[in-house]
Amino acid sequence: MNLSPSRLAAGAATVTVVLWASAFVSIRSAGAVYSPGALALGRLLAGALTLGAICLVRREGWPPRAAWRGIAISGVLWFGFYMVALNWGEQEVDAGTAALVVNVGPLLIALLGARLLGDPMPPRLLAGMAVSFAGAVTVGLSMSGGGGSSLLGVVLCLLAALAYAGGVVAQKPALSRASALQVTTFGCLVGAVVCLPFAGQLVHEVAHAPLPATLNMVYLGVFPTALAFTTWAYALARTTASRMGATTYAVPALVVLMSWLALGEVPGLLTLAGGVLCLSGVAVSRSRRRPGAERTAAAQSAAEPRPERVP
Template sequence: MMHVSTPRSDRMLAACAAGVTVVLWASAFVSIRSAGAAYSPGALALGRLLAGALTLGVFCLLRREGLPPRPAWRGILISGLLWFGFYMVALNWGEQQVDAGTAALVVNIGPILIALLGARLLGDSVSPRLLAGMAVSFAGAVTVGLSMSGEGGSSVLGVVLCLLAAVAYAAGVVAQKPALGAASPLQVTTYGCLVGAVACLPFAGQLVREAADAPVPATLNMVYLGVFPTALAFTTWAYALARTSASRMGATTYAVPALVVLMSWLTLGEVPGPLTLVGGALCLAGVAVSRSRSRAATRTAPVPVAREEAAREPR
């Protein structure tokens, strides 16, 4: 199969989109802390998905995006059920059962699973540079989690829920990748979010009851989670994923723990300790290594030019 390199400008746009995603996903942790005190895991997931689906639906109407093509629906359904639906409920529930260190250790195996599934099912290449970067970032994520752990303890149920969330996240990403070859990032995100919302409808009663008693800041944080970390961030994620491998995109999310530390410092006044700062630095260093390109790859990048010259020769 002939590989055509992505233009430099397209790669830069994809990198910017990935950056928007990780920043917004990091901000979600601060909002979940507020909303999670007033909403149960299922109700919070449903409220977030409804707000996201409504926002995405408006953009689809404005851009006159129709239904996704038939070949994209399998990936949309799988990613919608696993990532938008099951993952959000399991993660909300699991993080109420375990401390931050355990959650960091279990949930952050997601990018590793993405690399393994991507290599097995999508044919993604897993270079030593990518594996090394992911190992460094994983160590940093665990360090951040352990340094910020409270007295919440842990439970077998919480560990299992976090593990299931990580598996669902990885499977959802790998399923979403082929769908982006047939439909636009906005279509894939919109209908995936809608599928997740439909899957979470059994929690509608809880959402209505809890919304009636919830403080306004908690409800506003739930709406924020739907509009920005869901509608916008998942769309920019899909845009970037369509232009790179699932493994590299998964490794990029290891920047989230470092950004959470910074945002908690700026917005909540939680001054990070030395160990937390070391963990955040490791996360960012690992992402830089995993997304860097070797000199050999850089030298061999302009292959299409040679192919064009060869094509002009008489046969």
């Protein structure tokens, strides 16, 4: 059975959000042992090695020169700065506060995409993002504990959201000149180079870390980074940055579900309600008007009497 490009892109986006949601569970284990920069570097090295091996097997080669600007910017901002800032920020604030601040990212992607890439902003997309953001706020408020948050942590999470949005918008043009695998592989390599100052910390912490924490770091590199960033790039190449950003609002709902199943953290009613809102908003933002409905609306508009001009 041959799947349409739109179905393949939707499947790739689904793989991305599921693996990114699973990353939050793994970060809880690895982040308790590894410092923010060392964890980011270890994750990126594992991802770069995995992607590099796949590129060699597939003989992908180097990306065209025209793609390098977007690859470099996304590598510095998204693969490098974002991961360090988010790891650090989540050590300074509780999970709910981090979720609240970081989920500004998709809104920033929509604004930057409309301004810099000319992305359309249909009413369904805006409505869906509003519903999902309300759901993310609900999840965040329900998970926020008393205290445990700092201004530094909030600023770091906000900077992570800005870096995420800037990286996505920079990556989009590069995908029209290079393959998803090339863009992801070399973006990951750029991010690893940015994080090399943390190499000493990584070597020291690997020598003393328990095996489960190190395995979680490797998992983060192979699956939520190498695989999920590639499926993200594949889907992003076939839709707008705004629509892909809206899709990531499914992540908070999946994190709640995975934490329930894997960690035994039973969510409250408010958390569950927020998760349902997140998923509902994603469904609305990715829905399209039926062709029949569009033709009917167009026909009704054409049939409407036009007002006479007054001389």
